[in-house]
Amino acid sequence: MATTEAPSLPVSLANDEIPARSLWQMMLRRFIKHRMALIGFFILVGILLYVTIGSLIFTEAYANYNDTSLRLQPPSAEHPFGTDTVGRDILARTVYGGQISLIIGILAVTVAVTLGTAIGALAGYYGGLVDSILMRLTEAMLSIPSLLLLLVMAKFFSGKIPDVNLLGRTFSGSVIVIILIIGLTSWTYLARIVRSTFLSIREQEFILAARALGIPDRRIILSHILPNALAPIIVAATLGVASAILSEAYISFLGMGVRPPTATWGSMLDGAYQYLEEAPWLWFYPGLLIILTVMSINFVGDGLRDALDPRGDKKV
Amino acid sequence: MGRYIIRRLLQAVPLLFIISLVLFVLMQASGDPLATLGGRQPPRAEDRERLARQWGLDKPILVQYLYWLIGNDWTLVDVNGDGTGDQPGTRLGVLRGDFGNSLVTRQPAMQVIAERIPNTLILMLTAEALIIIFSLFIGVYSALHPYSFFDNVLTGFSFITFSMPIFWIALMLMYIFAIRFKAWGLPYLPTVGMYDPVVGRTFAQVASHLVLPAMSIALIDIARYSRYIRSNMLEVINSDYIRTARAKGLRERSILFVHAFKNAALPLVTIVGMDLPLLLAGAVVTERIFAWPGMGRLFLDHLNRADFPVMMGLLMLISVAVVVFQLLTDLVYTWLDPRIRYA
Numbered sequence: 065m066a067t068t069e070a071p072s073l074p075v076s077l078a079n080d081e082i083p084a085r086s087l088w089q090m091m092l093r094r095f096i097k098h099r100m101a102l103i104g105f106f107i108l109v110g111i112l113l114y115v116t117i118g119s120l121i122f123t124e125a126y127a128n129y130n131d132t133s134l135r136l137q138p139p140s141a142e143h144p145f146g147t148d149t150v151g152r153d154i155l156a157r158t159v160y161g162g163q164i165s166l167i168i169g170i171l172a173v174t175v176a177v178t179l180g181t182a183i184g185a186l187a188g189y190y191g192g193l194v195d196s197i198l199m200r201l202t203e204a205m206l207s208i209p210s211l212l213l214l215l216v217m218a219k220f221f222s223g224k225i226p227d228v229n230l231l232g233r234t235f236s237g238s239v240i241v242i243i244l245i246i247g248l249t250s251w252t253y254l255a256r257i258v259r260s261t262f263l264s265i266r267e268q269e270f271i272l273a274a275r276a277l278g279i280p281d282r283r284i285i286l287s288h289i290l291p292n293a294l295a296p297i298i299v300a301a302t303l304g305v306a307s308a309i310l311s312e313a314y315i316s317f318l319g320m321g322v323r324p325p326t327a328t329w330g331s332m333l334d335g336a337y338q339y340l341e342e343a344p345w346l347w348f349y350p351g352l353l354i355i356l357t358v359m360s361i362n363f364v365g366d367g368l369r370d371a372l373d374p375r376g377d378k379k380v
Numbered sequence: 381m382g383r384y385i386i387r388r389l390l391q392a393v394p395l396l397f398i399i400s401l402v403l404f405v406l407m408q409a410s411g412d413p414l415a416t417l418g419g420r421q422p423p424r425a426e427d428r429e430r431l432a433r434q435w436g437l438d439k440p441i442l443v444q445y446l447y448w449l450i451g452n453d454w455t456l457v458d459v460n461g462d463g464t465g466d467q468p469g470t471r472l473g474v475l476r477g478d479f480g481n482s483l484v485t486r487q488p489a490m491q492v493i494a495e496r497i498p499n500t501l502i503l504m505l506t507a508e509a510l511i512i513i514f515s516l517f518i519g520v521y522s523a524l525h526p527y528s529f530f531d532n533v534l535t536g537f538s539f540i541t542f543s544m545p546i547f548w549i550a551l552m553l554m555y556i557f558a559i560r561f562k563a564w565g566l567p568y569l570p571t572v573g574m575y576d577p578v579v580g581r582t583f584a585q586v587a588s589h590l591v592l593p594a595m596s597i598a599l600i601d602i603a604r605y606s607r608y609i610r611s612n613m614l615e616v617i618n619s620d621y622i623r624t625a626r627a628k629g630l631r632e633r634s635i636l637f638v639h640a641f642k643n644a645a646l647p648l649v650t651i652v653g654m655d656l657p658l659l660l661a662g663a664v665v666t667e668r669i670f671a672w673p674g675m676g677r678l679f680l681d682h683l684n685r686a687d688f689p690v691m692m693g694l695l696m697l698i699s700v701a702v703v704v705f706q707l708l709t710d711l712v713y714t715w716l717d718p719r720i721r722y723a
Binding site for chain 2: 100200201203204207208209211212215216217219220306310313314317318330333336337340341344347351354355358359362363
């Protein structure tokens, strides 16, 4: 790609093969030096181990097994996090709920990144009418409080998607609904970043050269301009996972999210406030896991921002 | 300046139009208001058909939107439910200030909403006041003592708070200040509602019921804003004009609180202006947990019954508030900071 034009570019990710490798190494070194990011990274690894190794210890059937004679038992050796309103083991449910919460977070961000990048790239590259229409749409999305929009959309899609079987497990269709609606409501920030990168890069000479060579728009957009926006996209995507997990928790907490028996950390808290006094463990542990996850992802995101920002050298 | 305001307002028109159309389509398809009409007993099929015709729910969605927007007094509507239009409609449409009647209470939607606005405002303005006071205090203190013990504790605290879901904060506050305090024999705070119905809606009652929900809303934003003010203040303190003020021999206190503070707090206007209208809606979760009778709860209750006139009214109200507050923020900012001019 645009090797000959490299000197006219500011330091960026997309110059050519060999410096790019050392650039990634530089980033890795900056990231490791970022103490909070490293702590966040290890907490995150711990949580991933928790939800994966946990599912080797407890079966999903055990997590969904209810015995109402054991309902609302306080934490004990047998049920370290206690049992819920129908006697299910909360520890096992946080393992399986965590898997779903994390999957929702990651897939929702994938949807949002795809949408946001596409919309931002089209608006920034073509400008004019396309830009005006797409940006009005973005502003419209930003003017509606996202939680209210999420609730309206949750209601809109609810029951329209059937359950799916994947890898021998049944996932409630509501999981897909949640992924879709969080993705559909959280692309606006990304679209704006990508658009502004496109606006500034498309005026540069190497793009003019690429056009003169007859390279199709699609290739110019994807392989000449887009790599320049990679750093902010990575940071926004990382932080997006944290807010997607929070969004899921809010929707599920309000009873519009993932349907039982599939658990998420958020849906485990649905209705828990009615047992505030009798069973604080109902909401304490799932909530704690949400906080740990969101916090560690935020740390990693901040670390990535400092590591990927070319001007960030002085901070480390 | 006048032309700038007019241009901004004109730009807002297509924006609000897009918002209303998108929301209307989403809402119409998101539930059947007739299904919940009879309470536990769903209405009979022929009744449903008749009601759908009488309420105009059988019309294509864009026609329904048109009626919502400009009213239906120019066309014939089906009053007796026999499938043909009989007499002119009575709705005036949103553009003439008529948001339609609630499908649940049959009262005008705006009246249903207006009843809740004062309750939400009490909660929101208290929370916003807490946010501004605490975040200014914490932010400025941290900036004046960077990397001190207190600053580090606050940094850690704000990172944790920032990652908390608001319902967890609310549950935690309820657990500590209502349940544990009660168990320890300390004076404890009420958790549910706006006032004790036995005592009535007195100032002391509302104030004591206000503490926990307002704190739940405020905590996250205190964490966010105080970090923001801290970094602003740090930047300003190290700038040249502060060094000049020091060189002139001004007193440290007047340097900090007159020269530095003014510039450091200025950007706060922007984020408060952006967040204030969103706070109107941001209380959905808090209002639900604390059973606070505000707009957020109204939204949840009527969402479940597919009462779209009320929900559309609420969402449009908030969208208009967002647009107006954005403009106001920009105007206030030019007034506060003469360096900025809009052409």
